[in-house]
Structures are given as structure tokens and as C-alpha cells.
Amino acid sequence: METYDVIVIGAGSIGAPSAYFLAQRGLKVLCLEQLPSSGQGQNKAAIGGVRATHSDPAKIKICQKSLEIFSGWKELTGTDIGWKKGGYCFPVYEDREEKILKGLLPIQKKYNLNIDWIDDSRIKEVIPGINPEKLRGGTLSPEDGQVSPLKAINSFVHEAQKKGTKFLFQSKVTALKTDSQGCIVSVETQKEKYSAGIVLNAAGADASEICKMVGLDIPVFPDCHEAGISAPIAPFLDPLVVDLRPGAEGKTSNFYFGQNSEGQIIFCYTPNPPILGTNRHSTSEFMPIIARRLVDLIPRFKNLTIRRVWRGLYPMTPDGVAIVGKAPGLSNLYLGIGMCGQGFMMGPGVGANLASLINQGKSLMEDEVFTLLSPSRNFYAKKEVLK
Ligand SMILES: Cc1cc2nc3c(=O)[nH]c(=O)nc-3n(C[C@H](O)[C@H](O)[C@H](O)COP(=O)(O)OP(=O)(O)OC[C@H]3O[C@@H](n4cnc5c(N)ncnc54)[C@H](O)[C@@H]3O)c2cc1C
Structure with missing residues (x-):
């Protein structure tokens, strides 16, 4: 079995920037995507709006980070992603x-x-x-703006590849196998099995199906x-x-x-x-x-x-807030899912925060704000006003 530091499931709005930021930290990353190329899930459906104007503090902070990344991307990489x-x-x-x-x-x-x-x-x-x-x-x-979703995602993939990330397309994850300690020991596609220290579920509208493979019931409904x-x-x-x-x-x-x-x-x-x-x-x-x-x-x-x-x-959640962080009950599964109508704008901010959480044990923001996105929260307690 090929072994990686992190396997990212999905090369979409969340998976592609997450792979980039993980690779930037020197981690060996594999990204598995069921479709023939990146951004062909819901990423390409987005109209490209990027705003930090939300009602939930964690979404505000995530999107402030995204705005910083999108607006500086051309200067950083030389690639025009249509930032306006x-x-x-x-x-x-x-x-x-x-x-x-x-x-x-x-x-x-x-x-x-x-x-x-x-x-x-x-x-x-x-x-x-x-x-x-x-x-x-x-x-x-x-300060808010717009970006081309396909130009952006392709550029994240390209830059992640330059940092050593391997992307495998037409590679649908069909099973996750755990040991008795709740640790995922293999990630399986129709063709191959892989192992990794960490698995990141960034499977968008199919995220609940991935969670169910390890017995987790997380409400993401398209x-x-x-x-x-x-x-x-x-x-x-x-x-x-x-x-x-x-x-x-x-x-x-x-x-x-x-x-x-x-x-x-x-x-x-x-x-x-x-x-x-x-x-x-x-x-x-x-x-x-x-x-x-x-x-x-x-x-x-x-x-x-x-x-x-x-x-x-x-990919909706009951409260209109994304689900980002470590999955409950499993030692090595992380979630970047339930992005609702804002997954494209959240992508770079979620990726940068998840990479920090996975690599350093802490997100880029205050714990009390980041926990608003927690996979263990009560999803029915409140609703985001601008969801
Ligand atoms: C009409 C419309 C307009 C929108 N406008 C905006 C906007 O202006 N701004 C904004 O921020 N958002 C917008 N959105 C929302 C945005 O498109 C989504 O929130 C976002 O794309 C979700 O990102 P994601 O990474 O979770 O999912 P995706 O981008 O869909 O990525 C998930 C990937 O996982 C792959 N996958 C799933 N299951 C598996 C598996 N078993 N194995 C391997 N791969 C798998 C999928 O094929 C997919 O490529 C819009 C959405 C729509 C429909």
C-alpha cells in the first residue's frame, strides 16, 4: 500500500486548497477525486462570489483569510484567477x-x-x-470580491502538484477501513488501497456518504x-x-x-x-x-x-454553518464539509486552517471561534442569518 501523511478525499472547492496548504507545510499528500478532473463537482457551479460579510464569526474569519489568499494569489503564483x-x-x-x-x-x-x-x-x-x-x-x-472558480481550483491543484501533492482522478473512494481504536488504516478505491496518518473528508455533496463508511452520522444534505x-x-x-x-x-x-x-x-x-x-x-x-x-x-x-x-x-447543514475540524470518535479523520452556498469562498480559508490544525494541532484562529464550526456541535441550536 502506498502511504501518505494525508489523504484528501475530493479535489473541489475545499479539497484542492487544503491539499495545497498541507503540501506547503511539507506533508506528503494524496488527493483522490472520483471525477476526471478537479473542480467538476460543485466548485464549477459557483458564480465565484467571495465575501466575509456573514453573521457567524467563524465564517467571517475563514472568509477574511480566503480574501487575503485570493487577492494575493496572482502576486504569489503569477496566475490570474479572475480576482475582482x-x-x-x-x-x-x-x-x-x-x-x-x-x-x-x-x-x-x-x-x-x-x-x-x-x-x-x-x-x-x-x-x-x-x-x-x-x-x-x-x-x-x-473589500469583498469575485474570482473564477475553475481558474482558481486549477491553480490550487497546479501549485499543490509543484509542492509534491499527487492527484488521482477517476478514483472514487469506496471504503474506509478502521482498526479497533477508531483509526482509519486504509482508504480504498475501486482500483487500489492507500494508507495515511490523516484522512480529510472534503467530498462536498457526498460527504455524509464518506462519514457513513466509518459509522459517523453527520448531517450534510444537498x-x-x-x-x-x-x-x-x-x-x-x-x-x-x-x-x-x-x-x-x-x-x-x-x-x-x-x-x-x-x-x-x-x-x-x-x-x-x-x-x-x-x-x-x-x-x-x-x-x-x-x-x-x-x-x-x-x-x-x-x-x-x-x-x-x-x-x-x-451541501447544506441544518444551521447553515460549515463543519470543519476533527471528526468525533475517530483518531485520524478530519472534516471540511457542509459548506452550504459558500464553499468556494470558504475554500482557501478552510484549507489554511485545516492544514494548521492537522500539522500543528491548532487552527489559525482563536479556539472559541473555530469551535463554532465543530463537527461535534449541536447542529439544530441556531441558524446563520445570511446562509
Ligand atoms: C448555482 C450555485 C452558485 C454558487 N455560488 C457560489 C458563490 O458565489 N460563492 C461560493 O462561495 N459558493 C457558491 N456556491 C456553493 C459552492 O459551489 C459549494 O459550496 C462548494 O463548491 C462546495 O465545495 P466542496 O469542496 O465541499 O464540494 P465540491 O467542490 O463539490 O468538491 C467535492 C469533491 O469531492 C468529490 N467526491 C465526492 N465523493 C467522492 C468519493 N467517494 N471519492 C472521491 N471523490 C469524491 C466530488 O466529485 C467533488 O469533486 C454555489 C453553488 C451553486 C450550486
């Missing part, structure tokens, strides 16, 4: 959304986020052409989200925009969009009620619903040409 520092803007039309967003500002400021409430005239500057009727203002966090992208237009929109209002059509709880570094408008909505399961087929209702929402908010979008649509999965 345009910020995130949440425009507000109703009392409910104003209360939610203003209520989050104290915790966001406590964790040093550059975020403020801005008035309607400033919103009109930041989102040119926005529907001004009943616009109250909103929040703006200018739900389905659609997205689309337009032909490029002249750059006019800096921030990613999130409209928290439920849609008048009664089928969406919020929607969000941005203009990427190529000039394309990229957009999604959150279905209401959530559509649980793993169906990745596009629906006929997505475009009519999102087109109405886009044009209602920014009437000039009526001229957009849509290039393509797709559907992917959010």
Missing part, C-alpha cells in the same frame, strides 16, 4: 431587510469587517441603473440551485449584488448577481421552498423567474443576451 475587488452590496427596499442587515453590522464590525450602511443615493452610484422606487439604502462591503451567465457587456457594475427580498412570484427567497472580470453578468436565486436532492438538470422556470427579478431591479438588463444556464448543489 468590487465588494458586495445588499440594496434594501423593505423594513424587514433593513432590520436584518443593520442588526448584523455590530458583529461584522466587531470582527473588523469594512462594511457600512449607505444611503440610497450612494447605492445608485454603486449599482448604476438600479430601480430607485422605494430604495432605502443598503450595505456595502468594498439542495439544488440554478445559475446563469450572459454574454459580456461593457463593465458597469463593481459589486456583487444580493437582493434579500422574497420574490413576488412566490418561488424565490433571494437572488444575487454580479459582473465578472470578463464583463459577463452571472446570476442565481435561492428557491423557496428549498429543492432537496441531487437533481442537476436545468428547469424551464429558472430563466423566466430570474429574468423578471433582474429586470425589475435593474431595468437595463432587459437587453442582456443569456449565454447558458446550469444547476448545481449546495
